[in-house]
Amino acid sequence: MRKEQDFYFHKAKKENYPARSVYKLEEAQNKHKFLKRKQRVLDLGCHPGSWSLYAAKIIGEGGAVVGVDIQFTEIPTPKDHAEIHWLCHDVYADELIADLRKQWPGFHVLISDMAPSTTGSRFADHQQSLRLVRRALEIAGLLLHENGSFYCKVFQGEDFPVFVEECKAHFAEVKVIKPQSSRVESREVFVLGTGFKRQRRQAA
Template identity: 35%
Template sequence: MTGKDEYYNRSKQEGYRARSAYKLKQLDEAANLFSPGDAVVDLGAAPGGWLQVAAEAVGEGGTVVGVDRQRIRPLDAENVETVRGDMTEEATVERLRDAVDGTGIDVVVSDMAPNMTGEYSVDHARSVHLARQALGVARDLLDPGGDLVVKVFDGPDLADLRSDMEESFEYVRSIRPDASRDSSSELYLVAKGYLTAPVSAGDELTVEITDEGREGDGIARVDDFTVFVPDTEVGEKVAIRIEDVKPRFAFAARQD
């Protein structure tokens, strides 16, 4: 039995709308994307296989909003909402913002793909453009520490896309799920730990130590963002260099 037949038949037997549902299942297994109660945005969601997987993973306490140019038939899941529209149009982006209604999003997933021309360089470039659209949505909606998954066709523009994603996340990895067809050049970039810090590694600044952490490190605040500075005491003003940045805090070394 071919890989294509296996996942197609499984989707029919297990009630998923598309064989692509198993791609998201495998991405979740590899990268630990979903937790109960999460809020998820699914871009390029038709016909709804990824919506089904995400809705199951986040459970009744979570929410999933799917967007696609095509109509998505209603699902038997009360935690799913859909928006019909083109994500390359600002009007659709605004409707998505209204749908999430200020809710902090934990995960953005995108299976968006261009209409295929058969010319590889064109299809690759268009897939990167759509991935950048998803990256823009993630930067707009993700909570600190949130995750992003984008589909892209392999090619020369992939390195620049990955570099841009790495600026906004703790790390980025590429995954090719087993459920992807052998003939496809698609892969998924999985970005973990969205960063919203006002500081970056290598920054040098002067701060006041205002508190002490549980491990005895000094704590400074930069625009309400927590920076841990070892070998300091409350009340000191010290020159520091940012060493490592996490979604909700950073580590620094004193420079004096």
């Protein structure tokens, strides 16, 4: 186990998070403060649950976190955290948007750590990752409140700059972030969009 991997792995264990990936959200939050108390947060690709747990801690009681994943997730909401609702869904499922709208009138923040099963082909993994983040951006367009925030993981590749431009069409400010807890050799980076500009009421 590499030294930095070991460090974040043990830190996550000590702080009761099921995955070290939590620090890729924590670092961005510490710097940019896009999660705020009492908000509603949608977490796409939430399993095994670290990002949802962390978001629920930051937004606290009175807020809500909705975690969506194709894998079943079930962790009791810790004390003094926002309520966490776990949904087992594919983000491409037609009924997802209607199911979410039935229960929540929109979200202040959408976070997505979704990742495809990697194939070993950089090109294929990049394209699958782009498909997931574009779906996340589409969901943001349907469910984010005006001025909301979007933080997503994407595997870099030749079409990455095009995706950043697509984000710029929806957000007042867009930043590309490589957290220290993300391995240097990993092609993953994170895009943070703040100041969501609602263009028109879109149908699902």
